[in-house]
Amino acid sequence: MSSRQSYAVIGTGALGGLYGGLLANHGFDVHFLANSDVEHIRQFGLQVESPLGDFHLKDVNVYSDPHSLPACDVTIVALKSTQNHLLREILPITTRGGGHVLVLQNGLDVEADSVAVVGDDRVLGGCCFLCSNKIGPGHIRHLDYGAIVFGEYRADAYGKPSPGITPRAELIANELQAAKIDAKATDDLLLTRWKKLMWNIPFNGLSVALDASTSEIVGHQDAVVLAETIIREVHGAAVALGVPVPEDWIQKQIDATKKMVPYDASMRLDFRHGRPMELEAIFANPIKAAASVGFEMPSVSMLLKQLRFLGDRQLMQQR
């Protein structure tokens, strides 16, 4: 057991609570940074319901002050990227022993904020394919899926040779798998991220702009054409950047969504609950990356402007 890596998990939401909980439940040394539910978790522990098996953790290492966190081998960033300003304080603490950072956030270039703190060579990033909710303080309900695909992150990696699957990525993958997490290391993080953006951009964006579920969107003749236009634009950006997303990935996003149960995309949930939307990570960063090679994304840009208007108005109404 002593050869196992220690983990800092930043955030005890649907994602950090689940993955960190699974690691702890399988004997890993896990330290959580939590916010509002620190006291609850200290007193009552962490409750996880999951198709992998329900479990309850007593005696969770949970902290509200990042300065109380120990140095860990791996820091899993499981915050919303709208909270990334907090990383400037947190990461120097958890990585002070030279540990790595695994950024499990939606969008593109979300790793840049971690790189700015710990440097380009200590950051991995990954996409989660997960259906999980936090249904109360220290209480996670994992509903379905749960895969993590992750790999080495390099700023400006477009067109450069892949570093392959590094030993440290392999080690993390093995440990996550030992905790029953469906984790897979990839030698092409950009491909993984852009493939996921081809769903996230149209369906998160339109779900807020149209106040609609995914099944309403793919069930309407004009909305589904609009979704496809957007998906095609994201695909075009990926290809322009040299990311080899196959052409048939476009139609697959529509087909898969038609087969899904009616579903509220996470951005719609954020918007409905008055939480900030991850607009920079999911929309602005891909637009910026595409623009760097002269590829314009007019539909995605229009959608982003609409979402900023809606988000800002909601913020004003909350005041």
Add this chain to the structure above:
Amino acid sequence: MSSRQSYAVIGTGALGGLYGGLLANHGFDVHFLANSDVEHIRQFGLQVESPLGDFHLKDVNVYSDPHSLPACDVTIVALKSTQNHLLREILPITTRGGGHVLVLQNGLDVEADSVAVVGDDRVLGGCCFLCSNKIGPGHIRHLDYGAIVFGEYRADAYGKPSPGITPRAELIANELQAAKIDAKATDDLLLTRWKKLMWNIPFNGLSVALDASTSEIVGHQDAVVLAETIIREVHGAAVALGVPVPEDWIQKQIDATKKMVPYDASMRLDFRHGRPMELEAIFANPIKAAASVGFEMPSVSMLLKQLRFLGDRQLMQQR
């Protein structure tokens, strides 16, 4: 008085009620086709509040059955264009003596439905710059403005020499002016229509898509850029079609809207009250016209798809 033309006014809403009422109040022979408020107008007359002077008309010639209408020299089409299927029944009655049709509807090529009934050479079209509401049965409140700019309509007139201001247009303009209406005949209806579309398309469209007043739109940094993008696209379409809208008309739409009092665009009112939106006239027809010369309107097309989704959903919810 006997040399004056007779007028059939199709619709007794904010527009038909006001202009038809002004004509009748100034001694013209006016015949209204009304829908829900026929009985009310028969019994109580037509009440108009206006900065031009309030007035009340007793003994209004009002009909619910188009077959009761007399032949008139001029038929003013003052329906929403979403009701244009009714013209097939109405216009053969009112124009059977050879009369002309003046189409006062929003959008582009709204005259085509009248042309299909009475032929290409008997139709004029016009834009109204009017702030008026129907506030109850047979009760019009005219708030501000009121200009009509109208002229000869020809299908496929792009790039063809203007017929100029015809004697019949001049005659109608003179009679409308005699009824205190700020009417002006133009030799370039397409220019008038496209200039108006440069406001109608962005501000009607975004007001529904964002559920926002015009002042909210021009007051938000992203929404105003989006509005300008759309205005620029409409301008590009006009220019591609050979319609000489000056470049500075783009910025003028933004500036003028910034100076307006907070205002609900008419399409927003239609949507809020569950009435069909004039999507074909204001969005689809301009897109079609632009496409005929190979000019694409991606932003306007995206907006149209969103509006169709929102409109169709509302229709389903009403059932």
